[in-house]
Amino acid sequence: xxxxxxxxxxxxxxxxxxxELDFEDFIQGERPMVLRGLxxxxxxxxxxxxxxxIDWAVRSQSSDGLMAYGSIDVxxxxxEHRIFRPIPDAGAVAVLALEVYENGGPDSYLEACxxxxxxxxxxxxxxxxxxxxxxxxxxxxxxxxxxxxCPFMARYGQLADRPEAIxxxxxxxxxHDKHLRDPHTDLYRHIWRxxxxxxxxxxxxxxxxxxxxxxxxxxxxxxxxDHPERxxxxxxxxxxxxxxxxxxxxxxxxxxxxxxxxxxxxTSGTLQYAYAFTEAVDRGLLxxxxxxxxxxxxxxxxxxxxxxGAVQRNAAMxxxxxxxxxxxxYGQGWFLITGTRVLxxxxxx
Numbered sequence: 001x002x003x004x005x006x007x008x009x010x011x012x013x014x015x016x017x018x019x020e021l022d023f024e025d026f027i028q029g030e031r032p033m034v035l036r037g038l039x040x041x042x043x044x045x046x047x048x049x050x051x052x053x054i055d056w057a058v059r060s061q062s063s064d065g066l067m068a069y070g071s072i073d074v075x076x077x078x079x080e081h082r083i084f085r086p087i088p089d090a091g092a093v094a095v096l097a098l099e100v101y102e103n104g105g106p107d108s109y110l111e112a113c114x115x116x117x118x119x120x121x122x123x124x125x126x127x128x129x130x131x132x133x134x135x136x137x138x139x140x141x142x143x144x145x146x147x148x149x150c151p152f153m154a155r156y157g158q159l160a161d162r163p164e165a166i167x168x169x170x171x172x173x174x175x176h177d178k179h180l181r182d183p184h185t186d187l188y189r190h191i192w193r194x195x196x197x198x199x200x201x202x203x204x205x206x207x208x209x210x211x212x213x214x215x216x217x218x219x220x221x222x223x224x225x226d227h228p229e230r231x232x233x234x235x236x237x238x239x240x241x242x243x244x245x246x247x248x249x250x251x252x253x254x255x256x257x258x259x260x261x262x263x264x265x266x267t268s269g270t271l272q273y274a275y276a277f278t279e280a281v282d283r284g285l286l287x288x289x290x291x292x293x294x295x296x297x298x299x300x301x302x303x304x305x306x307x308x309g310a311v312q313r314n315a316a317m318x319x320x321x322x323x324x325x326x327x328x329x330y331g332q333g334w335f336l337i338t339g340t341r342v343l344x345x346x347x348x349x
Contacts, residue, residue, distance in 0.1 A: 007298070007339045007349050010305055014339070015041055017309030018332040019049065030317065030329035032092035037336025039099065054100055057093045058112045064123065065115035066090050067097070085136040087124050090116060091149035095218075098155050110160065117156050120149060121168050127194045131175040139194040141179050143208040144319075146172065147215030154222035169219050170229050176212070177236055186243040187258055188212050190320055203321045204258045207330065210272030213240055217279045237276075238285050244273060245293055252300030256315055256323070264325060267304055268314040270297050271334035278338075278345050291347060298342055298349045301335065311335045 018034055035053055038046040060068040067090040094116045101109040125133045127141065132149065134142035150169040157165030179192040182204070190201040190208050216237050223230050247258050253265035254273060274297035280286040281294075304312040314331035315323040342349055 005302065007302075007343055010302060010309070011041065011336060011339045013307075013309030014305060014311060014332060014335050015043070015046055015309070017306075018329075018336070019046075021329070021332070023053070023329070029086065029089045029092075030333075032096060033333030033337070034329040035093070035096055035333075037333035037340075039096065040337050040340040042340075050096070051100055051105075054093060054096050057090075058097050058109055061112050061115065065119035067094050067112065067116050086134055086148075087136065088120070088132060088134060088142075088145035088149035091120070091152035092147065095152035095155055098152070098159060102159065113152070113156050114160065117153055117162070117165055117168075120153065121164065127175070127179075129175055129178075130171060131179065132172060134191075140200070141176050141192045143176070143180055143188050143190055143205070144211045146176050147211035147218070150215050151218035151222070154219045158222040166223060166227075170223060170227070170233065173216055173219065173233060173236070174229065180212075185259070186239045188240075201320050205315075205319055205321070206254050206256050206258050206266050206269030207272065207315055207319055209240070209244070209258060210269045210276070213237060213244075213276045214272050214279075217276060217283075220283075234285055237280060241273075241277060241280055241286060241290070245277075245290065248273075248293060248296065252296035252298075254297075257321055263321075264313065265300075266313060266315050266325075267301055267311055268328075268330040268334045271301055271331070271338040274298050274301070275334070275338040275341055278342055278347075282345060291345075294342060294345075295347060295349060298338070298347070301338075302349075305335070 015038065023031055031053060035050040038050040057068040094113050097109045098113055120132060125139060127133065127139050131141045132145065133139045134145050150172050153165045154169035157163060180188045182189060187204045188209050189199050190203050190205045191199060193200050216233055220233060223233065248254055249265060251265060253270045255261060256263040256266040274294045277290050277294045281288060281290050306312065310327050311331035312327055313325050314328050316326035316328060
C-alpha cells in the first residue's frame with residue numbers, strides 16, 4: 001500500500017477511481033458525500049460531473065418539496081418488514097445545490113431549496129419536543145440527521161435571509177443531542193424512538209458520530225457569532241472531540257463501534273474525524289496539539305488506499321453494529337473531502 005505517498009498524489013487517484021464506479025450500484029443517499037468530495041477538488045471535470053448529478057436531484061424534486069438522493073429513496077432490502085423512507089437525507093444534496101447556486105447556478109436552485117426547507121420546517125413529522133423524525137413510519141431521531149439537514153437549513157437561512165431556518169438547524173442539533181448523547185462518554189447513540197421510549201440501536205457507531213460532529217461544525221459556518229446557543233454548540237463539539245481523542249487506536253484509526261476494540265478499524269469515520277479535528281483546531285475550539293490526531297488519522301487512512309485509488313475498509317450500508325466492510329461512496333467521498341481540507345491547513349501529510 002502507498003503509505004508514504006503524499007495526499008497531493010493520492011487524491012487524483014481516489015477521484016479517478018471514484019468516477020469509474022457506477023453510482024447506480026449504490027443507494028441514492030450515498031451520493032451527496034462523493035459529490036461534495038468531487039466539488040472539493042476544484043477540478044473542472046469533477047465539478048461538471050458533480051453538478052450534473054446535483055441538477056438531476058433538483059429536477060426530480062417531489063411535489064412535497066423533497067429532493068432526491070435521500071427522501072425518495074426506498075430501500076426495502078434493509079428490513080423485509082419495513083420500507084425505509086428517510087426525511088432528512090435530502091438536505092445533504094440540497095446544501096450542494098446552494099453551493100452551485102452561489103457559484104452562479106440558476107435561480108431555480110434557490111427556489112428548490114426554499115421548497116425543501118419549508119417541507120422540513122412546516123410539514124415533516126416530529127417528536128413531541130420538535131425533533132424531525134428520520135423516516136416516515138415511526139417517530140425516531142437518528143444521529144445521521146444532524147449532518148444531512150442542519151448545514152443545509154442554516155446555509156439556506158443565511159443566503160435567503162430566513163433566520164427561522166438557522167433557528168430550526170440549531171434546534172434540531174440540540175434536540176438530537178438531548179436524546180442521543182450518552183452523558184457518561186459524550187458519545188452518541190445511533191437511534192432513539194419516541195414510542196416506546198427506547199433505543200432500537202443504541203450502539204456508539206463511528207460514522208454516525210462523525211455525521212453529528214461534522215454536521216455541527218458545518219452548521220456553525222452559518223450561525224451568527226452572537227447567537228445565544230452558539231457557545232453551547234461549540235461546547236458540544238469540544239466535549240465530544242476530547243472524548244473521541246481518547247478512543248483513537250494506536251494505528252490512527254477508530255473502531256467501527258467506538259468503544260469496542262474487538263470491532264474492525266473503519267476508514268470513512270476516521271476520515272470524518274480527521275476533518276472534524278482539523279476544523280476544531282483551525283477554529284480555536286481545540287489546542288494545536290490535537291493536529292497530531294489528524295496526522296495519525298490521515299496516515300492510517302492512506303494505508304488502505306489501493307494503487308488505483310480505492311479507499312478500503314468502510315462500513316457498508318446501512319451502518320450500525322453489524323455492517324460489513326466495503327469500498328463505497330462514503331469512503332471515496334470522505335477521502336476527497338478530508339484530504340482537500342487537511343491540505344488547506346498545511347499539515348505535512
